[in-house]
Amino acid sequence: MFDALAEKIQSAIGKIAKKGRIDEETLNKGLREIKLALLEADVNYKVVSDFIKDIKEKALGAKVTKGVTAVQQLVKIVHDELVKTLGEKAEPLNLKSKPSVILLIGLQGSGKTTTSAKLAKLLKKQGKKVLLTSVDIYRPAAMLQLKKLGEQISVPVFLEENEKDAAKIAEDALKKAKKEGYDVLIVDTAGRLHIDEEMLKEAKEIKERIHPDEVLFVSDAMTGQEAVNIAKAFDENVGMTGIVLTKLDSDARGGVALSVKGVTGKPIKFAGVGEKIDDFEPFYPDRVASRILGM
Amino acid sequence: FKGREIDEELFEELEERLILADIGVKTSLQLIDELRKETKKRKLKTSDELLEVLKEKLKNLLSNYAGELRTENSPSVILVLGVNGVGKTTTIGKLAKQLKDKGKSVLLAAADTFRAAAIEQLEVWAERADVRIVKGSEGADPASVVFDAVQSLKARGEDILIVDTAGRLHNKDRLMKEIKKIKKVISREIPGEPSEILLVLDANTGQNAISQAKAFKEITDVTGIVLTKLDGTAKGGIVVAIASELKIPIKYIGIGEKIEDLRPFNPEEFVEELFS
Ligand SMILES: Nc1nc2c(ncn2[C@@H]2O[C@H](COP(=O)(O)OP(=O)(O)OP(=O)(O)O)[C@@H](O)[C@H]2O)c(=O)[nH]1
Ligand SMILES: Nc1nc2c(ncn2[C@@H]2O[C@H](COP(=O)(O)OP(=O)(O)OP(=O)(O)O)[C@@H](O)[C@H]2O)c(=O)[nH]1
Ligand SMILES: [K+]
Ligand SMILES: [Mg+2]
Ligand SMILES: [Mg+2]
Numbered sequence: 019m020f021d022a023l024a025e026k027i028q029s030a031i032g033k034i035a036k037k038g039r040i041d042e043e044t045l046n047k048g049l050r051e052i053k054l055a056l057l058e059a060d061v062n063y064k065v066v067s068d069f070i071k072d073i074k075e076k077a078l079g080a081k082v083t084k085g086v087t088a089v090q091q092l093v094k095i096v097h098d099e100l101v102k103t104l105g106e107k108a109e110p111l112n113l114k115s116k117p118s119v120i121l122l123i124g125l126q127g128s129g130k131t132t133t134s135a136k137l138a139k140l141l142k143k144q145g146k147k148v149l150l151t152s153v154d155i156y157r158p159a160a161m162l163q164l165k166k167l168g169e170q171i172s173v174p175v176f177l178e179e180n181e182k183d184a185a186k187i188a189e190d191a192l193k194k195a196k197k198e199g200y201d202v203l204i205v206d207t208a209g210r211l212h213i214d215e216e217m218l219k220e221a222k223e224i225k226e227r228i229h230p231d232e233v234l235f236v237s238d239a240m241t242g243q244e245a246v247n248i249a250k251a252f253d254e255n256v257g258m259t260g261i262v263l264t265k266l267d268s269d270a271r272g273g274v275a276l277s278v279k280g281v282t283g284k285p286i287k288f289a290g291v292g293e294k295i296d297d298f299e300p301f302y303p304d305r306v307a308s309r310i311l312g313m
Numbered sequence: 314f315k316g317r318e319i320d321e322e323l324f325e326e327l328e329e330r331l332i333l334a335d336i337g338v339k340t341s342l343q344l345i346d347e348l349r350k351e352t353k354k355r356k357l358k359t360s361d362e363l364l365e366v367l368k369e370k371l372k373n374l375l376s377n378y379a380g381e382l383r384t385e386n387s388p389s390v391i392l393v394l395g396v397n398g399v400g401k402t403t404t405i406g407k408l409a410k411q412l413k414d415k416g417k418s419v420l421l422a423a424a425d426t427f428r429a430a431a432i433e434q435l436e437v438w439a440e441r442a443d444v445r446i447v448k449g450s451e452g453a454d455p456a457s458v459v460f461d462a463v464q465s466l467k468a469r470g471e472d473i474l475i476v477d478t479a480g481r482l483h484n485k486d487r488l489m490k491e492i493k494k495i496k497k498v499i500s501r502e503i504p505g506e507p508s509e510i511l512l513v514l515d516a517n518t519g520q521n522a523i524s525q526a527k528a529f530k531e532i533t534d535v536t537g538i539v540l541t542k543l544d545g546t547a548k549g550g551i552v553v554a555i556a557s558e559l560k561i562p563i564k565y566i567g568i569g570e571k572i573e574d575l576r577p578f579n580p581e582e583f584v585e586e587l588f589s
């Protein structure tokens with residue numbers, strides 16, 4: 019999905035390459051193309067501007083190293099900058115408590131419920147005893163959706179279908195997890211807008227009552243320019259420890275990866291790559307950066 | 314942005330605002346280019362004049378692509394399509410209620426037989442809108458569910474059938490081809506139908522929405538767009554590019570999760586919101 023961007027950047031760099039050396043005018047032209055390519059990939063405008071500024075400073079300040087062409091140097095600078103923005107390495111889950119709690123939050127339809135089941139299956143495979151719960155008291159058949167997914171992977175799902183207090187359900191699920199010796203509790207929440215104060219308060223309340231080890235913000239890879247504001251608002255109002263990028267099996271260029279990581283500083287830990295429960299993988303930032311540049 | 318002179322910095326800021334509204338790089342640069350020309354030609358002086366010209370341009374463009382739903386035929390069929398999680402099922406619930414309130418008899422077909430609890434989700438909406446629903450079992454062939462629903466619609470002499478389909482990514486061939494099969498069943502059973510094929514787009518989506526609209530239009534004759542989740546901060550500017558490049562009308566906007574949160578698309582209001 020990063021292929022198109024890779025092509026554009028390579029072509030931009032190729033044009034600079036023809037000139038043999040990088041003077042400021044050529045550099046500006048090349049950077050303008052890189053900028054447009056990143057914008058077309060839905061990287062946020064402000065993130066792109068900072069990114070380009072950084073690269074320019076480094077490119078102009080770079081001393082020519084023997085045996086390395088100016089172009090190779092620019093490619094390396096862009097690559098390093100991408101890796102820096104996306105994070106250096108794949109970040110595993112940080113599950114310390116017993117039971118450990120993972121809370122999933124995000125906008126409506128981003129993929130929280132599906133991701134909850136995917137995570138459950140992954141952890142189960144690692145030999146962990148996993149409990150799922152849904153505190154989505156709003157969306158029609160939301161709890162049933164998780165229940166059915168739980169059945170598919172033989173992971174128990176704790177539900178209180180008549181309870182009207184989401185935080186209470188989470189707390190009860192945690193009690194059960196403690197009592198019955200579960201290793202991990204995964205809490206699926208209702209989708210909510212990042213400007214819905216009531217709903218943000220609810221999420222915060224849930225978080226405060228169950229002290230999650232991980233709060234994962236689930237973000238759709240097809241999201242556009244608003245991704246930064248959304249991620250920032252969730253981070254500031256609820257707090258998060260990591261990000262899951264879903265629907266990476268689409269042909270979206272996924273600039274949102276740069277945006278959400280750039281603005282929150284929180285690592286992207288997993289990638290959703292399909293509707294099926296096995297369509298889930300760790301997110302490797304260095305690989306992605308290399309892919310962007312076709313290296 | 315108000316009360317300023319028109320200079321290079323202003324154009325750059327305008328570019329930023331257009332792109333931040335998800336209007337897209339290509340369309341934004343094109344608009345800025347046209348604005349530069351108009352500034353010279355019409356001797357525009359202030360940022361306010363410039364913004365007015367831009368708004369007019371967009372309103373004119375979009376008003377060519379603001380369309381009403383065609384449901385005069387009875388029976389008529391509305392097929393609802395889109396990628397995963399954009400709001401298809403919810404939109405159908407809202408639409409069913411509006412049509413029912415207009416005195417139409419409405420039937421829903423639960424042709425998303427793939428996603429867990431998709432059928433039950435639509436059932437709740439059918440209850441809320443107080444309309445009938447035809448469903449198959451989970452994992453059933455969607456086209457066969459649609460066939461059953463059409464028969465039921467005809468047998469009861471009802472006015473409108475709305476078909477809910479599974480979310481599908483536009484770059485997945487096999488899933489896209491399934492749409493053709495569903496459509497074929499409909500037009501074989503009721504010639505001339507579906508009269509509406511609505512593509513649901515999430516306002517939060519960026520450039521990929523163009524790719525979605527292109528692919529769905531290629532596979533079938535999309536008659537209109539429903540732009541959901543405009544109650545967030547996203548502006549949904551991508552429909553500007555879709556209207557101008559693909560000439561697909563925009564019919565409704567979704568502005569919340571409640572049954573009444575569906576409005577006809579209004580170009581004036583939409584453009585004002587783009588710059589608010
Ligand atoms: N193609 C694809 N589809 C996905 C992926 N993750 C989730 N989905 C689909 O996206 C849609 C929404 O997923 P859900 O898990 O219901 O999303 P949610 O965030 O729980 O939604 P709400 O509870 O309504 O806020 C469903 O159709 C899922 O099958 C993914 O990685 N790839
Ligand atoms: N804020 C807001 N949320 C919406 C709107 N429309 C739908 N939603 C929410 O978006 C989520 C997904 O909606 P669905 O109707 O299940 O979407 P779908 O396209 O049918 O999803 P799949 O069938 O899984 O592909 C749900 O949580 C809805 O409540 C809207 O206009 N505004
Ligand atoms: K909005
Ligand atoms: Mg959910
Ligand atoms: Mg649905």
